[in-house]
Amino acid sequence: MRYIIFIGVWMILFCSTVQAETMYVSDDIRITLRTGQGIDHKILAMIKPGQDVEVLQPDDKWTQVQLPNGMEGWVLTRFLTYDKPCRLELEILKKKYETLSTQSAFLIKENRVYKEESKRLHTELSGSKKMFAATSKSYDTLKKESADFLELKSKYEATSSQLADQTKKAKKLEEELSKLLSHRNIIWFLSGAGVLIFGMLIGFSARRQRRKSSLL
Secondary structure: OHHHHHHHHHHHHHHHHHHOOEEEEOOOOOEEEEOOOOOOOOEEEEEOOOOEEEEEEOOOOEEEEEOOOOOEEEEEHHHEEOOOOHHHHHHHHHHHHHHHHHHHHHHHHHHHHHHHHHHHHHHHHHHHHHHHHHHHHHHHHHHHHHHHHHHHHHHHHHHHHHHHHHHHHHHHHHHHHHHHHHHHHHHHHHHHHHHHHHHHHHHHHHHHHHHHHHHO
16 A cells, blocks of 8 residues: 555656656747647647747657646647757847846946046045155155254253353352452542541641640
8 A cells, every 4th residue: 555655656746747847849830739639639829939838748749738828738749849949049148148238338337437436546646646755755854854953952952051050150250249349449438538537637646736836
């Protein structure tokens, strides 16, 4: 019983596989789709060359097929082929060519945009190089001037320090000179006062002597 079930399942799967096969009408002529196996059966439709059909029941002379619209019938097996017809291949190649042409046009346009962008970036890069060169030159000049400035600043600070020391020394000398002049003036004043007093004493002594002489 299990063996029979297995055979039945296998046959169903095999039939399904056969039904799933796709064949094509050859490029030679239009063929008829009939209700049965034989030219005496009624014609259901005319199938154009290159049409794909689904095989339902294969046979050496007549094959049962299903059209894409769902219609079923029988056709002569010799007009069916597994190879895609040249016309269908040509249509596929034509579609691929159209797709590639569209992609090519897009790529050409995109390449033009990239070229313009590259040209713009090249121009900006050239300007940036010039700006960098000018900036480097300015930096070198500023660096040199900064070094000169620091040197001048150092000299200024040293000179300022020396000037401050000399100012302090001059002020100290001036104070000492003022003291000396003050002492000198005092000495001159005292000397003058001494001379004056000495003169007064001499005069007073001379008057006394004259008085004594007159009394004699």
